[in-house]
Amino acid sequence: MTAALVIAAAAVGFVFSLSGVVGILRMPDVYCRIQCSSKTVTMGALPVLLALVIGEGPFSVYGSRALLVCGLLAVVNPAASHALARAAYRIGIPMWHGAVEDQPKEQWLAERE
Amino acid sequence: MLPDVYIAVALAEIGLAAPLLLRLALGPSICDRVVALNAISTQATLTLLCFAAFAQRTIYLDVGLWLSSFSYLGTLVWARYLERGLL
Numbered sequence: 001m002t003a004a005l006v007i008a009a010a011a012v013g014f015v016f017s018l019s020g021v022v023g024i025l026r027m028p029d030v031y032c033r034i035q036c037s038s039k040t041v042t043m044g045a046l047p048v049l050l051a052l053v054i055g056e057g058p059f060s061v062y063g064s065r066a067l068l069v070c071g072l073l074a075v076v077n078p079a080a081s082h083a084l085a086r087a088a089y090r091i092g093i094p095m096w097h098g099a100v101e102d103q104p105k106e107q108w109l110a111e112r113e
Numbered sequence: 114m115l116p117d118v119y120i121a122v123a124l125a126e127i128g129l130a131a132p133l134l135l136r137l138a139l140g141p142s143i144c145d146r147v148v149a150l151n152a153i154s155t156q157a158t159l160t161l162l163c164f165a166a167f168a169q170r171t172i173y174l175d176v177g178l179w180l181s182s183f184s185y186l187g188t189l190v191w192a193r194y195l196e197r198g199l200l
Contacts, residue, residue, distance in 0.1 A: 003114050010122045014129075017156070021129050024136055024152060030144045033136075037148045041155050048122060048159050052166055055115050062166045065174040069158060069181055076185040080151065083192035088144040090196050 002054060009051035017044035029096040030088050038081040041073055049073075119167040123160045130156035147191045154184035 020040025027033045052066040089104060133156075136149040158181040165173035 003118065006115060006118055010118060013159075014122070014125050017126065017129050020152065021132055024149060025132055030142055030148070033145060033148050037152050040152055045155050045159055048126070049162065051122070052119075052162060055118070056166060061171050062162070062174065065178060066162055069162065069178060072178075072181055072185075073155070076182075077155075080185050080188040080192070083189055084144060084147060084151075087192040087196040088142070093142050093144060 006051045006055040009047045009054060013044050013047035013051065016040065016047070020044055028098070030093050031085060031095065034081050034085045034088070038077055041077045045073055046070055116167050119163045123163040123167065126156045126160045126163070130160075143191075143195065147188060151184065151188050154180060158184075 017040055020036050023036030023039070024033050027036055049066045049070045053063045053070075056063040056066075058064065058067060095102065130153045133149045133153050137146050137153065140146040140149060158177045161173050161177035161180065165171065165177065
């Protein structure tokens with residue numbers, strides 16, 4: 001039973017990590033790649049760590065460290081993705097030529113005036 | 114049974130990190146490279162934790178913990194540097 005749960009959680013994590021890697025390689029501009037990267041962490045890394053917690057127990061050495069890394073990733077990764085996307089927008093990396101909307105631009109121009 | 118699963122997960126995560134090196138090598142802007150490096154370090158953390166559970170060595174747990182925290186610190190430092198300059 002435990003082994004089945006561990007294998008299921010690890011498989012979910014692997015599938016989402018695979019989709020994130022394909023997205024990082026194939027997406028057209030940097031903003032889409034940042035979105036794929038943060039999805040890789042949220043749905044790809046957390047199930048694998050959860051598999052470790054299920055397999056070893058939450059109070060063992062390995063399970064407790066896996067829970068710690070889980071909390072760390074869940075808190076810090078959105079902040080890092082946000083800061084990176086903001087920096088990419090501020091230094092003027094162009095969007096994909098097929099992008100249809102640029103809302104922050106209007107907001108930014110309004111702030112400047 | 115369970116150690117086999119752990120080593121399989123560790124090898125699979127390494128295999129997923131390998132194509133990201135391509136994006137790290139030829140990313141058009143520097144932000145693409147930082148994104149790829151961030152994803153690679155996450156996969157490396159997962160690999161280390163699963164390998165620690167496979168080999169029953171607790172020293173790798175500390176390595177994974179420090180690697181994850183400092184890789185995000187590095188991403189934040191890169192973002193701030195790109196946005197506002199060195200100081």
